[in-house]
Amino acid sequence: MIHHFDDLPYAYDALEPAIDEQTMRIHHLKHHKTYYDKFIAAIEGTDLASAPLTEILKNVSQYSPAVRNHGGGYYNHIVYWHSMTPATHTQPSDALLSAINQQYGSMEAFKNEFTQAAVGHFGSGFAWLLVTKQGELAISTTANQDNPLMDVAQIQGTPILACDVWEHAYYLKHQNQRPAYVEDWWKVVNWDYVSEQFAKASQ
Amino acid sequence: MAFELPALPYAKDALEPHISAETLDFHHGKHHNTYVQKLNGLIPGTEFEGKELEEIIKTSSGGVFNNAAQIWNHTFYWHCLSPNGGGAPTGAVADAINAKFGSFEKFQEEFNTAAVNNFGSSWTWLVKNAAGELEIVNTSNAGCPLTDAGVTPLLTVDLWEHAYYIDYRNARPTYLDAFWKLVNWEFVNQNLAG
Numbered sequence: 001m002i003h004h005f006d007d008l009p010y011a012y013d014a015l016e017p018a019i020d021e022q023t024m025r026i027h028h029l030k031h032h033k034t035y036y037d038k039f040i041a042a043i044e045g046t047d048l049a050s051a052p053l054t055e056i057l058k059n060v061s062q063y064s065p066a067v068r069n070h071g072g073g074y075y076n077h078i079v080y081w082h083s084m085t086p087a088t089h090t091q092p093s094d095a096l097l098s099a100i101n102q103q104y105g106s107m108e109a110f111k112n113e114f115t116q117a118a119v120g121h122f123g124s125g126f127a128w129l130l131v132t133k134q135g136e137l138a139i140s141t142t143a144n145q146d147n148p149l150m151d152v153a154q155i156q157g158t159p160i161l162a163c164d165v166w167e168h169a170y171y172l173k174h175q176n177q178r179p180a181y182v183e184d185w186w187k188v189v190n191w192d193y194v195s196e197q198f199a200k201a202s203q
Numbered sequence: 204m205a206f207e208l209p210a211l212p213y214a215k216d217a218l219e220p221h222i223s224a225e226t227l228d229f230h231h232g233k234h235h236n237t238y239v240q241k242l243n244g245l246i247p248g249t250e251f252e253g254k255e256l257e258e259i260i261k262t263s264s265g266g267v268f269n270n271a272a273q274i275w276n277h278t279f280y281w282h283c284l285s286p287n288g289g290g291a292p293t294g295a296v297a298d299a300i301n302a303k304f305g306s307f308e309k310f311q312e313e314f315n316t317a318a319v320n321n322f323g324s325s326w327t328w329l330v331k332n333a334a335g336e337l338e339i340v341n342t343s344n345a346g347c348p349l350t351d352a353g354v355t356p357l358l359t360v361d362l363w364e365h366a367y368y369i370d371y372r373n374a375r376p377t378y379l380d381a382f383w384k385l386v387n388w389e390f391v392n393q394n395l396a397g
Contacts, residue, residue: 030373069322122269123324123344124364143343144323167324167364168373176233176365 001049005036006078014086018184020173028081031168035073035145042066057149068152072145076126079147079162080169085190093195095202103137110139111186117141118163118182129161129194131201141165160197161189205243206256208236209278217286221381226369234365235277242270260349272345276326280361285387292388296357296395303337314339314360315379321362329358331395357394358386 008014008028013021042064043049048056053075060068092100097107104110118127121141128140130148133156140148140155148157163185170181211231216224242259245267246252251259259271291307292300304310318327321341332338333353340348348354360366360382367378 026372034373065322122266125323167368171364171368175229175369176237 001040002051003036003040003043003049003053003074005033008081010086015084015188018188019084019170023168023170023172026172027164027168028077031166032073032077035070035077038066039070039074042070054149057147058151060150061152068150069145072147072150075149076145076147076162076164079159080126080164082193083162083190084185084188085193086188087190087192090189090191090193091195092191093199096191096195096198099137099198099202114139114163115179115182115186118165119179121165124166127163127165128159130155130157130159131198132157135202158197158201160201161194204253206239206274208239209281211281213284213286218284218385221384222284222367223370226367229369230361230365231277231281234363235274238270238273238277242267242274245270257349260347269345272347272349275349276345276347276359277361279356280326280359282390283358283360283387284382284385285390286385288387289384290388292386292391294388294392296388296392299337299395311383315376317341318360318362318379319376324363326362327360328356329391331355331357355394355397358391 008024012024012028015024043056048063048067053071056063056067056071057075060071063071092107100107100110104113114127114129117139118141121127121143123143125141125143126145126147128142128148130138130140132138138155138157140153142148142150142153146153147162148155148159150156163182165178165182170178174181174184208231211227215227215231218227246254246259249267251263251267254262256271256275259267260275263271291297297307300307300310304313314327314329317339318341321327321343324344326342326346328340328342328348330338330340330348331354333351337357340354342348348356360379362375367375371378371381
């Protein structure tokens with residue numbers, strides 16, 4: 001078995017006050033863990049038990065809804081946790097900033113467009129910044145636990161930043177106010193991680 | 204004419220301890236109300252101006268459909284619940300459930316399985332289908348059985364996390380236990396009688 005359920009890369013209260021400790025505990029220990037457990041149950045005893053997660057997701061249309069939903073949930077939350085950090089003042093790399101400026105005109109314009117996508121996504125899902133197969137940045141949203149790696153996604157590529165907009169990501173602190181959650185989420189975005197992922201995806 | 208938020212058919216604390224006043228405060232006062240406000244913002248100047256809500260649901264898509272259907276779904280859901288509800292069904296719906304599912308317990312089991320496995324923000328319904336038979340149906344997001352010709356919604360449970368997150372967190376099955384203690388079988392019977 002090459003799959004494993006990891007600790008968060010920071011303490012549960014580390015993102016306070018943007019994301020509260022109780023939300024992070026339930027989100028990681030209940031929601032994420034349940035996706036992981038159900039994913040493992042779905043692949044145990046099959047060839048997928050030894051296949052890399054990203055390869056499974058790239059061919060997800062060939063597998064059961066359980067692999068799509070729970071494998072997606074397992075992967076998406078890993079990207080989401082790493083997309084955030086308690087460290088202040090992380091900055092996009094020169095290469096990433098230059099790509100953002102080229103694609104969106106400015107960092108502010110990019111953030112506005114991403115926020116609109118995240119706030120405007122109807123129902124449970126994720127908002128993504130990804131690098132397309134053509135090597136360009138793109139913003140997309142996916143329903144439920146789908147993601148841009150999946151061969152079922154409308155816009156495909158490598159995710160480099162994830163914002164979870166399931167209500168469980170923000171309901172205890174922000175209730176129906178998804179815009180306030182997304183505004184708080186920007187305060188803890190880990191630009192070092194996004195820059196690293198951008199560099200890897202652009203190779 | 205603009206749509207208005209329908210009043211809850213009971214007090215905000217009437218469903219406690221199963222569904223809290225805090226949940227209903229957000230669910231009715233914020234979520235349901237926001238769908239009303241958004242729809243009112245979307246329809247002026249469109250073909251939907253002056254149309255009845257059900258007609259809009261049957262003929263629209265995108266944002267208009269999402270908000271219109273969510274208005275209808277929530278109003279229907281409020282009426283499916285009652286502080287005097289719960290227990291076993293009565294009347295014609297009890298007979299119809301026994302005829303279709305074998306027993307109330309088997310129906311509950313099947314409905315719960317459908318609801319627990321309805322992935323993401325969604326609704327689970329008991330409907331009378333076009334053939335006149337009872338059927339359990341899952342819809343996603345704002346999905347509403349009114350868009351299927353000849354289908355009559357009888358009962359629904361809201362499975363968006365906002366329906367249960369304050370009271371039950373991630374425990375959707377526990378919320379379903381609470382739901383059964385509130386089901387307004389009188390309303391379900393009215394719907395079946397059409």
